[in-house]
Amino acid sequence: MTHRLGANQYGKAETRVVRIVRDTPVHEIHDLNVSTALRGDFAAAHTTGDQSRVLPTDTQKNTAFAYAKLHGVSSIEDYALALGRRLLEACPAAEQAQIKVERYAWDRIGDHSFARRGGGVRTAVATVGRDEAHVLSGIQELVLLNTTDSEFKGFLVDELTTLPEADDRILATSLVARWRHGSTDVDWNASYDAALATLLRTFAGTYSRALQETLHAMGGALLDAQPGLAEVRFSAPNKHHFLVDFSGFRVDGLTNEGEVFVAADRPYGLIEAQVLRDDAPPAGDAWLAVAGFC
Numbered sequence: 001m002t003h004r005l006g007a008n009q010y011g012k013a014e015t016r017v018v019r020i021v022r023d024t025p026v027h028e029i030h031d032l033n034v035s036t037a038l039r040g041d042f043a044a045a046h047t048t049g050d051q052s053r054v055l056p057t058d059t060q061k062n063t064a065f066a067y068a069k070l071h072g073v074s075s076i077e078d079y080a081l082a083l084g085r086r087l088l089e090a091c092p093a094a095e096q097a098q099i100k101v102e103r104y105a106w107d108r109i110g111d112h113s114f115a116r117r118g119g120g121v122r123t124a125v126a127t128v129g130r131d132e133a134h135v136l137s138g139i140q141e142l143v144l145l146n147t148t149d150s151e152f153k154g155f156l157v158d159e160l161t162t163l164p165e166a167d168d169r170i171l172a173t174s175l176v177a178r179w180r181h182g183s184t185d186v187d188w189n190a191s192y193d194a195a196l197a198t199l200l201r202t203f204a205g206t207y208s209r210a211l212q213e214t215l216h217a218m219g220g221a222l223l224d225a226q227p228g229l230a231e232v233r234f235s236a237p238n239k240h241h242f243l244v245d246f247s248g249f250r251v252d253g254l255t256n257e258g259e260v261f262v263a264a265d266r267p268y269g270l271i272e273a274q275v276l277r278d279d280a281p282p283a284g285d286a287w288l289a290v291a292g293f294c
């Protein structure tokens, strides 16, 4: 034998669960993308093809739908914890269930009518073991832009550096942020609303000498505002906006003083950082297989 089975997990990815609450004439919508994964002793399924310990991914998908009704979706964190606990109960070989949920936001335009909101997808990851559980809340595709109060200068210069120093530039990103709670006894929706408000206020109010400094300020503000949070991680593409050079245009008096930019698609700087509370409780497996961060 020259090889052995290493880390493994399995589950159903991206089940699109739409739960309508229609107990009153004013309906609610929970529009979710749910991914489940089980970890534990599933070696036989890989090495001998024995499926007797395997709760099918099809059943995991069905459980995601059933729990949208049986448990409800008061918050995506609470739903993820309940779903994780149920999957551990249903599958004795599993030691851990990890549930990832994305929630697409809809704005109400009537009692039973909604318009899909762009950007800013709320996220949750619950990693549920037999003795402990961890929850990450977050947001992705949060597109932010400051038209001033951003510079980038004083950087290292070598023979291949061509970037001019910038005193006044556009700072823009499509932010992914996830923050880890120190416990599971949390008012999830209130915490999320406060976290988003803090992130937005800090982005808008911070003079930036680099996207790195802005992320650090946002993380610090989040941890200061919510003692129950242990850490926050960011992944932030620097969405470059380059000033269009008007100098070759033969139009009298046409100048471009920070007014017309080209928004570049690729490449982009990718700035990633964690900010941790000094006495943060251990993360355990909270971040295991959560892609997209350093």
Ligand SMILES: O=c1[nH]c(=O)c2[nH]c(=O)[nH]c2[nH]1
Pocket (backbone or CB within 6 Å): 152, 163, 209, 210, 211, 212, 238, 269
């Ligand atoms: O905010 C920035 N951070 C960098 O590390 C960097 N590098 C670069 O070319 N532009 C920027 N901007």
